[in-house]
Amino acid sequence: MPGESLRFLNRAAVAACLSKLDAAEVVARTLREHTLGRTELPAEGYLSWSNSVGAYSRAIAMLGAVPSGDAMAYGMKLINASVSNPQRGLERAGGLSFTFDSETARPSVVAEAGLLSAVRTAAYTVVSLRHLGPESFDAVSLIGTGTLARVHLEAIVEAFPAVRRAYVFDLEPARARAFRENFRARRPDLEVSVVAGARQAAGAAPVLITATTSNDPYIPAGWPAAGSFVAHVSLDDLTEDAFRSAEAIFVDDVELVRDNPRRVMGRLLQEGSLTTVDEPGRPDARVIDGSLGEVLIGRRAAQRPQQGYVISNPFGMAVLDVALIHAVAQVARATGAGQLLELL
Numbered sequence: 001m002p003g004e005s006l007r008f009l010n011r012a013a014v015a016a017c018l019s020k021l022d023a024a025e026v027v028a029r030t031l032r033e034h035t036l037g038r039t040e041l042p043a044e045g046y047l048s049w050s051n052s053v054g055a056y057s058r059a060i061a062m063l064g065a066v067p068s069g070d071a072m073a074y075g076m077k078l079i080n081a082s083v084s085n086p087q088r089g090l091e092r093a094g095g096l097s098f099t100f101d102s103e104t105a106r107p108s109v110v111a112e113a114g115l116l117s118a119v120r121t122a123a124y125t126v127v128s129l130r131h132l133g134p135e136s137f138d139a140v141s142l143i144g145t146g147t148l149a150r151v152h153l154e155a156i157v158e159a160f161p162a163v164r165r166a167y168v169f170d171l172e173p174a175r176a177r178a179f180r181e182n183f184r185a186r187r188p189d190l191e192v193s194v195v196a197g198a199r200q201a202a203g204a205a206p207v208l209i210t211a212t213t214s215n216d217p218y219i220p221a222g223w224p225a226a227g228s229f230v231a232h233v234s235l236d237d238l239t240e241d242a243f244r245s246a247e248a249i250f251v252d253d254v255e256l257v258r259d260n261p262r263r264v265m266g267r268l269l270q271e272g273s274l275t276t277v278d279e280p281g282r283p284d285a286r287v288i289d290g291s292l293g294e295v296l297i298g299r300r301a302a303q304r305p306q307q308g309y310v311i312s313n314p315f316g317m318a319v320l321d322v323a324l325i326h327a328v329a330q331v332a333r334a335t336g337a338g339q340l341l342e343l344l
């Protein structure tokens with residue numbers, strides 16, 4: 001029997017490969033393919049429990065297939081998290097991303113997923129800002145200053161060089177201060193200010209990113225600044241009233257959002273307070289304007305904020321993770337990055 005091996009990429013190897021590719025371009029291409037029905041996105045596997053200190057802990061298995069040339073590329077992200085991890089000095093979320101060999105179906109690349117997952121999510125925000133954000137902006141606000149906030153700010157500053165200021169708030173002031181010091185050391189050209197509350201953060205800049213672990217929506221319609229874009233990355237920050245009053249609402253995949261009533265937008269869709277343009281809903285239901293993929297293929301008009309605010313609610317699609325790990329794997333093979341592990 002021939003031996004079997006797989007390539008293992010730790011975070012440093014993943015970061016080196018990511019630096020050689022354009023994650024936003026991978027995300028935009030995959031959103032188009034998904035909207036044109038060329039991807040496969042099975043239901044996610046989800047398992048949750050409480051750990052010994054009573055903290056919410058969970059595992060999510062996200063399989064997907066995306067076009068790659070004339071064939072399909074298969075893979076999975078296993079992303080686990082426990083909300084008590086930061087108290088242990090660990091990142092909240094971590095896991096592994098896989099590519100599968102399309103002939104043998106064996107996992108061929110296994111990579112540290114925490115960075116990949118954050119980079120794909122931030123790349124989605126960058127693409128949504130390019131199409132649905134304010135025409136120009138030089139400041140952003142972030143509520144929550146963990147991993148997702150850090151990777152978002154890095155990606156936004158890179159993609160939008162006019163951004164010079166960031167306003168941040170975290171329920172844990174020490175985390176917000178550490179976030180500011182981290183950027184001060186690495187990006188002295190960027191002015192990061194810690195503000196006194198979520199309300200101040202929400203109103204401070206024309207781009208607001210929520211990256212908290214909130215389970216209780218707390219941002220009402222009156223908080224986002226006029227002419228602003230809200231990337232509702234953490235999915236449970238905006239209230240029903242904030243959705244109803246938005247100038248426009250865009251999602252990544254309406255069925256994924258609807259399938260999860262634990263998140264505010266899924267609940268509103270299941271209750272009928274939100275609906276889609278294709279469905280007859282309750283007369284008072286707020287219609288979702290479309291998906292970012294529909295905007296990218298020209299099926300729906302892009303809407304940038306005018307007097308009010310535009311919401312982007314990205315549930316998080318496995319196909320984006322699979323596309324990104326395949327792009328990383330290609331770079332790894334070409335550059336010899338990572339370690340070959342002998343399985344048999």
Ligand code: NAD
Pocket residue numbers: 086091092093117118121143144145146147148149169170171172175198211212213214232233234235314315316317
């Ligand atoms: P993290 O634990 O590293 O950071 C979250 C931070 O938010 C913490 O510092 C915490 O103190 C702070 N916080 C919690 N509640 C808050 C509140 N009400 N106001 C202000 N600050 C608050 O988490 P992370 O890894 O950065 O992830 C952030 C969120 O992003 C999570 O909810 C995660 O599920 C979500 N996420 C979404 C997607 C997506 O595709 N939509 C992808 C990845 C992660």
